Amino acid sequence: MKKEKIKDLIEDPNIGMTLIVKTVARITIALILLYGFYIIIYGHLTPGGGFAGGVILAIAYTLMMLAFSRHIALVKLSDFWASMWDNIGMLAFIVIGFVGLGFGYFLFNFLSKGKPFSLVSAGIIPLLNLSIGIKVGAALYAIFIGLSIYGRLVLEEEE
């Protein structure tokens, strides 16, 4: 879709929620995404981690879906790519496990543990957190969008 057309869709008052919601959503979505990545990347130091951060990432996209309508969300991240990222996250996790096998054990922490309480530490755990975060975020978004598309189809069939 062309940029102008997306802009028209975003600003069309008949699509999505009211202007107030749209304005707030436009500001907050970026912040929510940032916060999600923060939770994922600092998962080995603070509470949270892959799953919690991934849920927050998915919430950002779900907010987009609710505020601006499903079409805008699908332009930003299509269902194909959502399910692709979902699989890539899981593949990354398993591949990291297999690499650990080369060092003796499945899922062995083969990277240097680093200094405790610094961002780059704990070996493979941040990498695993990142892959889980991507997987959970994409999967949850895919679930929302899938249920939404499919539920709409069923309702339209009825009318």
Add this chain to the structure above:
Amino acid sequence: MGNIAMPLTVAIPMLFAVLILITGKFWRGVGSYLGPLAVFIPLYLSFFLLGVKDTTYIMGGWIPPIGIVMVLDGLSKLMLIIINGIAFFSIIYAISYMSKYTAQFKFYALFLLMVAGMNGVVLSGDLFNLFVFLEIASLASYALVGFGVESEELEAGFKYLILGSVASIVILFAVAIVYNITGTVNMADVANTIGNPMLNKAVIFALGLFIFGFSLKAGLVPFHAWLPDAHPSAPAPVSAMLSGVLIKALGIYALIRVTFSVMGAPTEILSIIMWLGVVSALVGVLLALGQYDLKRLLAYHSISQMGYVALGIGLGTPEGIAAGLFHMFNHATFKSLLFLDAGSFEQSTGTRDLRQMGGLMKKLPITSIGTIAGSVSISGLPPFNGFWSKILIIAAALASTQYLAAAIATFVAFGTLASFVKVMRFSIIGPLPKIYQNLKESPFSMTFSLLALSIICLISGLFYIFLMDSLFYPATNAILKQSAYISMVLGIGG
């Protein structure tokens, strides 16, 4: 320090499931190439593990009871062979059978996840991972039951989903109680801490919850309501997996592991399991007698035959347990064979109703041979394998002076025979209806699985003494020697 093949039996099906999901977006037929390969590797590994000494594998280098541990003992080896063997034949069969479905790569991915989950269940060394793998396998099976998205399949799938989730949550609840008492979830450590379970009321409660949860997964009466709906509704390879393997790995195996290895087999609990088995055997066969839907009839027989297994296990003697395990192996072979046969009949004739079949011996010879082999095995006629395991169970029941149980088991054997005489009378002999004049035998991949399973039924009947010595008595030893299990996992002398 453990064998590298153990985590691979779980990891490889999972890896291939993801690969199929990714490549399937561009090439829909990828599953029929990668799927059988992904099951063949764990099958090869499980035969390899059969010759390996009992050992543990430490995940990520963290030693138990703190780290996650995988345990390989005689029972796990037996279950790995059953799971991957049946999965291999089912997935070969599925190459032709599933080709009519549009999203077949999703079928293969779910199937592989289910196999990975079950391999994880039988290798897992702590209660919580047992629960997690059990949920992986169950979730995949919930989705597979409704795979055809017809209204009956969805209804059965939803029923199965609700009841299965209740069972899973109850199992989690029991794990939480056990953790509350012992402060650990490692099975060997729990067994070490608890000692005699009958002295602590909370442990008895947890054990009751475990029995409820695992019996529901195993489909024992009175928790069987989902089974006759869910098993027939699934596509034939999935039915074969559900009836052949899933109820054993998730139900009977987990029940054995918890009652024997963790709780030390208190006699009261064993008699509960035995009577659950007797009631299941009787009720299952009585309900099966009146059925005309072929797959539903087979599903009721699954309940009945699982009752035999539970009866053998519940006797608690080495002979009884070995006979029960032997019957579990036999049931996996002949019930998956019969379900695959039913799928072949259904695909050719378009119906599962026995009254509309007849004379199919002339048109579908290989499928009919499979049906005869399976029916003779399940009814317990020599020299097929079902005969030996049933007679061993009855003999073990007589030896432990459970005369009523032995009498009911004998009666059930005759009921099964009657029921399968009906199956053969309606499906393969008799006049051929006119509409079936142009039927053709099923494609090669289906007939290959049917013939292979029939031959396994015959061979395991002929060489049952060899199998008992090499597979089932080691498994029985692993079940009965709780102290050996504890010392193997925790690495302490004893």
Add this chain to the structure above:
Amino acid sequence: MLLYILDMLVFGLGIYCLIAKRHLIKKIIGMVIIEYSVNLFLILVGYRINGIAPILSPGENPIVFSQVAVDPLPQALVLTSIVIGLGTLALMSAYSIKLYEKYRTFDMSEINRLKG
């Protein structure tokens, strides 16, 4: 003790909702309530009154810390079971949409095409 009793009350409510209600979505809600009561039970198992969060900060003595912090293992277990619950919930919702498409009703007592 009161906490455990209240938790079991929630569990009972969930069972009641699952059995007594005929609406599909209400059954799903009942299922979720049961699940959360068990999760709550797991958290209660590891809870310590006046305990601190199990996060080690720099310079803290691990032995002293282990005596005042709450048990982190049940929290990890609960997180796993929440993830599993999410998967089950998603599957149940998908099933209920599909069932609605086929039967045009959410009433479980009208969804009865299976016989025997």
